[in-house]
Structure formats: structure tokens, C-alpha cells
Amino acid sequence: LLEGRTALVTGSTSGIGLAIALAFAREGAKVMLNGFGTPEAISAARAELAGIQGGETPYSAADLSRAEGVRAMCAEAEAALGRVDILVNNAGIQFVSPVEEFPEEKWDAILAINLSSNFHATKAVLPGMRARGWGRIVNVASAHGLVASPFKAAYVAAKHGVVGLTKTVAIEVARSPITCNAICPGFVRTPLAEAQVAPLAKKHGVTEEAALTDYLLEKQPSKRWVEVEEVAGMAVYLCGPNSGAVNGAALSIDGGWTAS
Numbered sequence: 001l002l003e004g005r006t007a008l009v010t011g012s013t014s015g016i017g018l019a020i021a022l023a024f025a026r027e028g029a030k031v032m033l034n035g036f037g038t039p040e041a042i043s044a045a046r047a048e049l050a051g052i053q054g055g056e057t058p059y060s061a062a063d064l065s066r067a068e069g070v071r072a073m074c075a076e077a078e079a080a081l082g083r084v085d086i087l088v089n090n091a092g093i094q095f096v097s098p099v100e101e102f103p104e105e106k107w108d109a110i111l112a113i114n115l116s117s118n119f120h121a122t123k124a125v126l127p128g129m130r131a132r133g134w135g136r137i138v139n140v141a142s143a144h145g146l147v148a149s150p151f152k153a154a155y156v157a158a159k160h161g162v163v164g165l166t167k168t169v170a171i172e173v174a175r176s177p178i179t180c181n182a183i184c185p186g187f188v189r190t191p192l193a194e195a196q197v198a199p200l201a202k203k204h205g206v207t208e209e210a211a212l213t214d215y216l217l218e219k220q221p222s223k224r225w226v227e228v229e230e231v232a233g234m235a236v237y238l239c240g241p242n243s244g245a246v247n248g249a250a251l252s253i254d255g256g257w258t259a260s
């Protein structure tokens with residue numbers, strides 16, 4: 001479905017981003033990775049991708065908490081891939097705390113990585129997409145881009161911002177063969193979400209299994225994790241041949257969370 005396309009996927013050394021990168025490569029795209037991790041984990045991700053797309057896997061170690069880092073990554077991608085047809089803004093972090101105690105540096109970091117990096121990357125790649133007359137921007141937002149939960153002030157604010165940015169860019173590109181959409185997952189089985197289970201079990205004095213279904217997935221009626229492959233499938237659809245009329249959407253993939 002993506003034969004001949006090039007794609008930059010941010011935060012793709014793990015979790016959802018890595019699954020999207022692998023799915024894109026399986027569909028024929030040439031993908032560049034970005035993100036942190038141990039040298040072993042990054043090498044393993046690059047090798048897994050190389051096994052599908054062949055050659056060296058382009059990789060940027062850019063820190064997306066800084067605008068210069070985002071711009072540098074986009075320039076690296078254009079140099080390594082020739083052009084960026086598809087941008088997936090996926091990198092993100094989480095921090096959980098009551099708002100009165102929320103550390104200011106965590107607020108700044110979450111807004112920078114989860115929201116501002118989407119703006120800087122979109123700004124950097126959009127001129128090339130316009131010049132070539134085709135492009136796809138996929139922002140990995142969250143169910144928390146549509147509804148709130150307590151103790152996630154920065155994350156919820158940033159993800160609502162991502163949905164707003166998505167809609168604005170979508171309207172601006174609407175007359176061209178470029179689209180900009182957001183994916184809004186519920187809880188997905190990744191390191192970022194799994195790390196929230198043990199503290200909940202401890203806090204409520206229950207097993208991790210009970211903490212998962214009764215507390216973490218309290219609002220997710222399916223009572224199961226969304227799997228990274230399911231999110232990747234939605235990203236492939238949004239970048240494939242039949243999705244050109246889907247623009248400015250915030251697509252839920254959340255086991256029914258935002259339906260209730």
C-alpha cells in the first residue's frame with residue numbers, strides 16, 4: 001500500500017512508533033527511525049527494520065524536546081530518504097501527579113515533546129509535501145486528546161492541543177492531496193502504559209491483574225489492551241491509497257472508551 005513512499009516516524013525505537021515503522025516498511029515504504037533507548041535496543045530496532053526494507057535503516061537520535069532537535073531530525077530525514085512523504089508525530093512521554101504538585105519541568109517537557117514537536121516537524125516537512133503535491137501527516141494523540149482523566153494535566157492538555165493542531169493543519173492543506181489526521185488510542189500495551197500498572201497495584205493494595213482491569217482500564221470497556229499492531233494498521237490506512245478524503249479526523253481506537 002505504501003510502495004515508493006518515504007516516512008519519518010518519531011519516537012520509533014519502541015512501542016507504537018516502532019510498530020508503525022515496521023508496518024510501513026512491510027507495505028513498501030522506506031522508513032527513518034527516531035527515539036531514545038539503549039544502544040542495543042536501537043540496534044535491534046534498526047536491524048529488524050533493515051530485515052524488511054533492506055540496506056541501513058536511517059536513524060536520528062534527535063531530542064524532540066527542543067525545536068532545533070526537531071528541525072535537525074527533519075533535515076536528516078530529507079537527506080537520508082530524499083524526501084519525507086509521510087510524517088508520523090508519535091514521540092511522547094507521560095507523568096502522573098495532582099495538578100497542585102505537578103512539577104513545572106515535567107509540564108514543560110510534556111508540552112514540548114508531546115505537542116510542540118508536532119508543530120515544528122509539520123512546519124519543517126510541509127513545504128516539501130506541497131512542492132511534490134502529496135503528503136500524509138499522522139499525529140499520534142490519545143483518548144486523552146478527546147477526554148480528560150485526573151492527574152494527567154500536562155498530558156491531557158498536550159494531547160487536546162495535538163487534536164487542535166491536527167484540525168488546523170488539515171483545513172490549511174484541504175485543497176491539496178495532503179492530509180493531516182490524529183489517532184486517538186486508549187491504553188495500548190507499551191512500556192509507557194505498562195509502567196502505570198505497578199504503581200496502581202501498590203496504591204490500591206491489589207494484584208497487578210486487578211490494577212489493570214479495575215483501575216488502569218477502568219474507562220476502557222473492552223477491558224483489554226489495544227495492541228500496537230492495531231494502531232499501526234490505522235496509520236497504514238491513513239497513509240494508503242483510499243484515505244484521501246479523511247482529513248482533520250481524530251480517530252478513536254480505544255475499546256469503546258470515548259463512546260461511553
Ligand code: NAD
Pocket residue numbers: 010011012013014015016017034035036037062063064065090091092093113114140141142143184185186187188189190191192193
Ligand atoms: P513508548 O515509551 O514505548 O515510546 C515513546 C517513544 O518516544 C520512544 O521511542 C522514546 O524514545 C521516544 N521519545 C521520548 N522522548 C523523546 C524525545 N525527547 N525525543 C525523541 N524521542 C523521544 O510509548 P508509546 O506508548 O509507544 O507512546 C507512543 C505515543 O503514543 C505517545 O505519543 C503516547 O502519548 C501515545 N499514546 C500511547 C498510549 C498507550 O497506552 N501506550 C495511549 C495513547 C497514546
